[in-house]
Amino acid sequence: MLDRTGRYDFMAEPFHCDFSKRLSMGHLGNHLLNAADFHAIDRGFGMPQLNPEHKTWVLSRLAVEMEEMPPEYTKFSVETWIEGVMRYFTNRNFRIVDAADDNRVYGYGRSIWALIDTDTRQPLNIPDLGGGEIARYVDTERVCPIASLSRVKIGKDACRVASLPTHYSDVDVNGHINSVKYIEHVLDLFGLDWYRGHRVRRFDIAYVAESHYGDTLNFYREDVADGAVCVRITKSTPGDDGETEVCRSMIAFT
Amino acid sequence: MLDRTGRYDFMAEPFHCDFSKRLSMGHLGNHLLNAADFHAIDRGFGMPQLNPEHKTWVLSRLAVEMEEMPPEYTKFSVETWIEGVMRYFTNRNFRIVDAADDNRVYGYGRSIWALIDTDTRQPLNIPDLGGGEIARYVDTERVCPIASLSRVKIGKDACRVASLPTHYSDVDVNGHINSVKYIEHVLDLFGLDWYRGHRVRRFDIAYVAESHYGDTLNFYREDVADGAVCVRITKSTPGDDGETEVCRSMIAFT
Known part of the structure; x- marks a missing residue:
């Protein structure tokens, strides 16, 4: 073994x-x-x-x-x-x-x-x-000395800060939007000037639903305590009314 | 040696x-x-x-x-x-x-x-x-059996098909837009339906000038012979009038 x-x-x-x-x-x-x-x-x-x-x-x-x-x-x-x-x-x-x-x-x-x-x-x-x-x-003894996974709660008042169409390079081998691309899109909500003064200390992401090529991704931002920012991603699918939640993420900067 | x-x-x-x-x-x-x-x-x-x-x-x-x-x-x-x-x-x-x-x-x-x-x-x-x-x-004897690098000529009549702002994840360690990202942005001009019927056989890219965070990248497309497509990328820099050519690329599909 x-x-x-x-x-x-x-x-x-x-x-x-x-x-x-x-x-x-x-x-x-x-x-x-x-x-x-x-x-x-x-x-x-x-x-x-x-x-x-x-x-x-x-x-x-x-x-x-x-x-x-x-x-x-x-x-x-x-x-x-x-x-x-x-x-x-x-x-x-x-x-x-x-x-x-x-x-x-x-x-x-x-x-x-x-x-x-x-x-x-x-x-x-x-x-x-x-x-x-x-x-x-299963190894229950080995320690992972960081906080548990966050549920990432985002209020209803988060503001839409970006909407992005999905492209060929966003799509993974299963035809869904690539899990890594959501992380990049969230990080791209912050400008280079912000990163010159802030480093990502922790990144939490919860995947709620899959999105597909052709969907538009909408990004809602809410600034929470201690320099952390929550971002909800929803999808708008052509032909469907409304938006469906796809991901929730929280970025803690230092 | x-x-x-x-x-x-x-x-x-x-x-x-x-x-x-x-x-x-x-x-x-x-x-x-x-x-x-x-x-x-x-x-x-x-x-x-x-x-x-x-x-x-x-x-x-x-x-x-x-x-x-x-x-x-x-x-x-x-x-x-x-x-x-x-x-x-x-x-x-x-x-x-x-x-x-x-x-x-x-x-x-x-x-x-x-x-x-x-x-x-x-x-x-x-x-x-x-x-x-x-x-x-230098090894002048070893053969590379593909055509020489193309100059990639694009006519004045190429149509603007996209304009993209630059983001944090586009920027490389030198503060320029990452050479690989231009390739991805060009490939993203084509939809998944196109790729279901076409494969990239050859990709040529000529880097003409550097672009920076904050520039907007403009993509001009011209369809040429035999299923090939040329794409010129220009940059619009805030505060500067006009556009400057950044890259020229040609994609040959089969």
């Missing part, structure tokens, strides 16, 4: 860094989702193993809290492990650390995933997956 | 693939630019070695011609070598091949780079770089 924690190496590539010459949160999010998939693949329950069985993992929530972002060209490792498995949800944590110096911890992440049937879109019983194999990898 | 050709391994990560479950051209472009940088770093003249000397490579043109795009999860290698060094320009070629099967060639690329002084923005003499070290790596 493999270790319960998997460790995967990445590099803060120049074109994945922002003007501050550090990895951007969107690209880090992509690396975390890759590490999650690689960890699952290595243990027999990754996307390419589940998809032919008409099953897929769906990311429900993600939180990333960073002491600092890896600088350009830095090699870093993402460690990931499963903290718990419930009937319809599993918790997976992350630790982002310098690849060569285990004492240089950049930050941590938490995530919640559901398992669904891709034909019926109904949730599946996770503990049953692969004859119960997933339970063998 | 290292080989004249460098070989770097990548994976067609799920979130870098489009709806067709193959790597998108924008992300492939990023891998080619990384391979170019890694090849140069390994030989002593990469960006992190040149930047402290107030020098940098500037990508002038890039062409990528693909038989097929690597499918999701495929491990592929980018081979890169220098075809020639002139006073102010160097030609670098690429071959994209399956990491495990050297007979499965996905495609090829060509690029032209200038070397500039980052203080004066003036071109520097490339053959002098590192006491002439770069000339030792």
